[in-house]
Amino acid sequence: MTWLRSLWGWGESFDASVELWPDAVRPEARRVQTGDGWAATLILVGWPGMVSYAWLEPLVDQATRLEVALHLDGVPAEVAAARLRKQRARMESTQRYVAAKEHLDDPRLDAAASDAAGLASRIARGDTRLHAMSFYVTVHAPTPETLDRSCARLRATAAAMMCDLRPATFRPLQGLTSTVPVGIDSLGARRTVDTDTAAAAFPFGSPDVPGPPGEQAVLYGLNAISGAPVLWDRWAEDNYNSIVVARSGAGKSYFAKTTMLRELYQDTSVTVIDPEGEYRALADAVGGTVCAPGAAGEAINPLALPTQASPEDLTRRKLFCATVIETALGENLSSTEAAAVDAAVAAAYAACGITDEPGTWGRKPPIMPEVTALLAEGSEIGASLAARLAPYVTGGLSSLLAGHTETASTAGPGQLHVFDLSAVPEEMAAVTTLVVLDAIWRSLRTDGVRRLVAVDEAWLLLRDGAGAAFLSRLAKSARKRNAGLMVITQDADDLLSTSLGHTVIANSATQVLLRQAPQSIAAVTAAFALTDTEADLIASARRGDALLLAGQTRVAFSTIAAPEEHRLCLTGLEAFGDGGR
Structure with a gap:
């Protein structure tokens, strides 16, 4: 009963009158009667090789009374290195034996050996540490039958997550005390994990945008993990610029339009350079203005x-x-x-x-x-x-x-102004976009009005040296005139192939990535410093699903819109159908 003596002797200032314990307990093999109820402790003994943020959240979010404990204890680097060396030696020995006997390879063993080698390399470089982690869930119920059903549901949830929960057989009291908030691991069922896995396992964190939303925050969508609204205030960031990168058909124009509409609600002046004529209907619906440079009376x-x-x-x-x-x-x-x-x-x-x-x-x-x-x-x-x-x-x-010049280059507060370049001849596309950007820049004033300048299909401009240079200058200097630049492009290669494109990325505090083309995944992953999980997300995202990157904030969300917004934000043939983004 060493564990029990340690428990009673925990902390010199511990008040024994605190009601942490039931009046009486009666242990059985897998459960314990506590006062007028019953409890059973489950131990997490296995999980998948790759986990996402808050991966233990489904185990905590149950419609029953639970006590959850996560015990973490750091492993010294020299001890971690020695353990890994022994483990790698065992696995390599097994692999050599299998090869010598000409047996079939064990894919799980090969994967474990590869993971161990990678982990050893990261520890040697100081990129991560090892931790001894144990995770316990104590389930409470009024009757043994209800307790068994609750435990079965919890284990089924874990199995669906490729996790393995096992009962604390013949140790129900140790399990009960391991989930009491006194910091003692009486069960000692530890597994060694790295820092990333331990941090992601913490079930009480939130995948939502940290902190309260700013005064000018707008709705981007719903959090892909928690379902909570993702409210983002670009005007509270170091700079007001944003960049939206996605393959064709991933929903970037839909997201851009919903964002513009919600900025208009906040009395932001929005100006759009529209090479494809996609924003004219939106401008008409909100009482905005449309300029078609090069048409009669539309010279700049x-x-x-x-x-x-x-x-x-x-x-x-x-x-x-x-x-x-x-x-x-x-x-x-x-x-x-x-x-x-x-x-x-x-x-x-x-x-x-x-x-x-x-x-x-x-x-x-x-x-x-x-x-x-x-x-x-x-x-x-x-x-x-x-x-x-x-x-x-x-x-x-x-x-x-x-x-x-006969027309205004920007709109007033809460107004939308669109430069429709869809009728501009291809020979004049680059110079027209350049002149329009310059006209917008000259019209920006430090008069207290927030202005958002959106450049759709920016890859057309980035292919031209002078246009790309001007866009880079606008990204660097827009904040001084209380303006933000919103760059929207479907060609990640054009954006990432030049130093000016990287300048635009570096000067965009808000970055939104939707689904990417397979051939662009590697370049996008490197340019935006994505993790493997984030790279997988943008490689397989559904239409409208996106990843928000802003400093330490990294949130996956799904774009949403009210029915009237949805109708206005549809693009192309979808505008004549019932849905899409």
Whole structure:
């Protein structure tokens, strides 16, 4: 009865009058009568080779009275190394014996040997530690029959989880005292586990987003493990940017639209760059505005100065004009061509009365046809450049760059503004997106209004050097203007193949991954530092299922929407059917 003497002598300050014990106990082989009830203790003796977060939660979440105890005791590194070495020697000896006798391989033995080798390597590097863990569940019931049924249900639940619960046969008192909150493991049924398994086994943790939601939190969906709402406040993070990566058909546009709608509820101004024309119906439904750059009366002037100009803005406009020309032509300007463009842009501003004096910046700016006219009148290099630019400025593709900006580039509080680029010719797609992004950037102001800029199908922009660079700059600087960037893309390879794509990821405090293409799993896993379980999740996720990554927060959730939201957020052919995301 050493265990009982230890129990009674626990702690010098222990108050024996505390009602931890029943008035009388009567032990049997597998159960014990405690006062007017009965109790039985079950021991966890086996579990699957791979476990997920809070994997013991189903054993705790039972409709019966339970007492659960999880005992953990650290194993010193030198002891752990010695034990592993002996265990690996036994398994290797068995494998050699099997091979020598030409018997069939034991897959379980091979898997255990491989796991032991990997664990030994992690311990040697200091990546993990070993712990002696024991897990007990004491079930209480008013009658022996009810107790037997409750234990049978609990063991069936464990079996469905590939876990093995065994009764504490001939040790019911030790089992009872092992689950009393005094920290004594009277049963001693320990198993050695690593730190990750021990941490995931803790059944009283929560897989939900930690802490109370922020004031501007919006609903992302329902937690895939607990079913609790996942409320996320991007405006409380280090930066306000987010990135959504998924394969085609995984539900990224559905998630993006539900997020935008809920940001609108919070009086956030939302501006969308929409290459496929998917957001026009959403804008119409919420009273937003739609701009189709390049259509009649929808020109955007890259030479227009921002409403709150700073001393360096004129210089930036001159440099940006050269970037627009490079993007339109699809090649970098030579030094002589860049000098010709700079001289022509400066002359165009001067012709409109705009100089380095800020007092002149409120005058009507020049437009691109005036710049190309001055180029044609200059040197032979300038004339050649003007001729190559003619289709984009005065020819059939000139509707975007040939006039003054007539429409707003962002919306007011709680309003949605969509740039519909679906009708833009492929030859003008890159330069149009660049000019639109620039117009949005110039319109961002530090006036207290939260603004969200969403770039859908961002892979189209990331394929263009100038566009990717501009997107990277927006990701780095948007927070200074109380704005957040939302990058939505279905091509993980384009995002991860360039340093600018990695910059966008690094500057996105909120990251959402939906189902990925099989060929992209390895790259996505490395770029976002996913665990094996998280990689498996995004490889097999259903439509609308996603993984939220934000610092230490890693939550799997399913996108949900109210019926009216659902109707507005459907995309493609699904918009004509009954469901989908």
